Amino acid sequence: MSAEPGSTFQSLPVPDADTAPFWEACAEGQLVFQRCAGCGTLRFPPAPVCHRCRSWEYAWEPQDGRGQVYSWVVVEHPIPPSIADEVPYVSALVELDCGVRMPARLVDVGADDMTAGMAVSVRFLHTAPGVALPVFAPDGHQAAPQAPPTGDR
Amino acid sequence: MSDEFSGRSAITGIGQTEYTRDSGKSVAHLAAESCANAVADAGVDPVEVDGIVTFGVNDTVFPRAVATQLGMTELGFQQYIHGGGESSVMSIGLAGMAVATGMARHVLVFRALNGRSGHRLGGSDAEQALSEGHDDEQFTLPAGLISPAQRMALAAKRHMIRYGTTTRDYAAVAVTFREHAQLNDRALMRKPMTIEDHQASRMIVDPFRLFDICQENDGACAVLVSRADEASSLRHAPVFVLAAGQASRPRPGYAWEFYTSEDDIADDYSGVLAPQLWKQARLGPDDVDVVSLYDCFTAAVISQLEGFGFAPRGEGGAFVSDGGIRRDGAKPVNTQGGMLSEAYIHGINGVLELVRQLRGDAGERQVPGASVGLASGFANTTGCGLVVGR
Numbered sequence: 357m358s359a360e361p362g363s364t365f366q367s368l369p370v371p372d373a374d375t376a377p378f379w380e381a382c383a384e385g386q387l388v389f390q391r392c393a394g395c396g397t398l399r400f401p402p403a404p405v406c407h408r409c410r411s412w413e414y415a416w417e418p419q420d421g422r423g424q425v426y427s428w429v430v431v432e433h434p435i436p437p438s439i440a441d442e443v444p445y446v447s448a449l450v451e452l453d454c455g456v457r458m459p460a461r462l463v464d465v466g467a468d469d470m471t472a473g474m475a476v477s478v479r480f481l482h483t484a485p486g487v488a489l490p491v492f493a494p495d496g497h498q499a500a501p502q503a504p505p506t507g508d509r
Numbered sequence: 510m511s512d513e514f515s516g517r518s519a520i521t522g523i524g525q526t527e528y529t530r531d532s533g534k535s536v537a538h539l540a541a542e543s544c545a546n547a548v549a550d551a552g553v554d555p556v557e558v559d560g561i562v563t564f565g566v567n568d569t570v571f572p573r574a575v576a577t578q579l580g581m582t583e584l585g586f587q588q589y590i591h592g593g594g595e596s597s598v599m600s601i602g603l604a605g606m607a608v609a610t611g612m613a614r615h616v617l618v619f620r621a622l623n624g625r626s627g628h629r630l631g632g633s634d635a636e637q638a639l640s641e642g643h644d645d646e647q648f649t650l651p652a653g654l655i656s657p658a659q660r661m662a663l664a665a666k667r668h669m670i671r672y673g674t675t676t677r678d679y680a681a682v683a684v685t686f687r688e689h690a691q692l693n694d695r696a697l698m699r700k701p702m703t704i705e706d707h708q709a710s711r712m713i714v715d716p717f718r719l720f721d722i723c724q725e726n727d728g729a730c731a732v733l734v735s736r737a738d739e740a741s742s743l744r745h746a747p748v749f750v751l752a753a754g755q756a757s758r759p760r761p762g763y764a765w766e767f768y769t770s771e772d773d774i775a776d777d778y779s780g781v782l783a784p785q786l787w788k789q790a791r792l793g794p795d796d797v798d799v800v801s802l803y804d805c806f807t808a809a810v811i812s813q814l815e816g817f818g819f820a821p822r823g824e825g826g827a828f829v830s831d832g833g834i835r836r837d838g839a840k841p842v843n844t845q846g847g848m849l850s851e852a853y854i855h856g857i858n859g860v861l862e863l864v865r866q867l868r869g870d871a872g873e874r875q876v877p878g879a880s881v882g883l884a885s886g887f888a889n890t891t892g893c894g895l896v897v898g899r
Contacts, residue, residue: 367641367642367650367651368641368642368651369641369642369647369648369650369651370641370642370643370647371647372644375647379647400768401645401648401768401769407760426667427663427664427666427667427670427774428663428666429659429662429663429666429714429715429716429717430712430714430715431653431659431714432711432712432713432714432715433711433712433713433714435655435656435659436655442653445653447652447653447654447659447663448663449663449768449774457768457769457770458648458768459648459649459652459654459663459768460652461651461652461653467715472670483651489651
């Protein structure tokens with residue numbers, strides 16, 4: 357997939373020492389997260405240390421990129437005005453089956469067809485030489501209903 | 510813990526500038542004007558003010574510049590907090606800590622910005638920012654989540670998914686605060702609004718319409734926080750700081766990048782913060798007479814009502830739709846119109862209204878017998894609160 361000029365897809369991530377492996381994997385069409393070597397927790401966004409056990413050791417692990425729509429918005433007013441041709445577009449918080457949540461654009465789905473818990477999987481959108489962004493598209497079937505959240509405060 | 514702080518400081522002066530869409534003044538001018546007014550309101554000589562605090566997101570002036578301009582020759586305690594809702598009223602808590610510990614006698618707290626004529630937080634000058642995503646923005650900008658409204662709407666949508674909150678509940682928030690603003694000459698947005706007006710307003714980022722999003726404007730607000738044992742000798746009856754605090758859901762992330770949260774993001778910081786505030790202040794939600802909730806968005810009012818215990822979990826929308834937050838309702842909120850209708854001075858204008866209410870100076874807006882108030886600062890998974898009382 358390639359992006360149109362002037363689109364929000366032209367927002368280029370500026371990798372740093374923590375995130376460079378994530379973006380390099382995206383450029384190769386692969387979603388990777390850090391798996392903590394101390395306790396096995398998978399984490400996102402990339403971080404130097406594990407939030408569960410404070411281990412500084414980890415390995416980047418490929419993911420199948422399948423998940424559900426946890427929440428979504430439909431952007432109708434273009435910010436900035438120069439991306440007027442892009443709207444409306446859908447931005448979502450995807451909860452991957454591996455337990456990590458990540459924000460991403462949703463593609464190949466109409467705003468009116470969005471449902472909570474919709475099954476989606478990752479695609480990679482090539483926006484510039486050596487740069488690809490993870491986006492999600494529907495899998496074509498509805499996932500099982502999410503269990504109600506616990507631990508309410 | 511609570512004995513070290515509660516009641517040991519008081520708000521003794523309040524000041525502000527006119528709220529406009531184009532002040533024609535520098536931010537430094539706005540800051541100095543609001544601070545000078547607060548000091549005069551307290552009846553304190555600026556030479557006696559030995560502390561100054563502000564907060565902002567690179568859009569306000571350095572506090573010691575204001576101190577210099579006001580002739581604060583004994584300046585000691587000085588802090589510039591980077592942040593918005595997550596720290597807003599905590600800036601007053603910080604000033605309270607300084608005076609309660611004896612590090613300072615009188616501390617000015619201000620928020621000054623040309624938020625409409627200058628840098629706009631809402632993102633309409635996002636062209637530059639859009640091209641590159643640094644730090645945490647490298648995950649949000651490419652996802653098309655550029656403005657605070659777009660990001661906050663993701664959490665609000667969760668509240669709708671989980672609890673059935675509707676945009677008509679949002680409308681009730683906006684309509685209530687617009688009604689409150691009718692009695693406030695300082696309010697910028699006073700044109701009467703109905704539920705239907707709200708529902709017909711332009712969709713910005715579904716589920717947020719234009720009337721769900723607070724305005725941007727120019728202006729400044731300031732308070733003077735003084736040691737409690739000196740407060741009683743000043744011009745007004747003191748409004749004591751009974752509690753202050755900040756809290757977060759687990760793994761709050763940055764201000765709006767709450768995808769790090771391990772919780773359901775439908776519920777905001779307030780449920781975590783509330784017990785700390787009530788314990789410090791030695792009172793509960795039923796004791797609060799008047800409230801200033803950080804209303805950057807209508808949805809934020811609903812989730813904060815629930816977290817602070819003014820409405821049952823998931824029923825904040827119904828509470829508002831049933832009239833609960835009206836000036837004559839069970840729990841008056843944003844009696845001067847809030848940020849949605851008065852002005853967007855990042856929560857400090859809401860504190861000024863609480864002080865007026867507790868002093869008995871709110872005129873037609875007065876909540877009879879108001880003696881305990883709560884003000885909040887909201888950044889979804891993180892935020893702050895302030896309890897004040899007579």
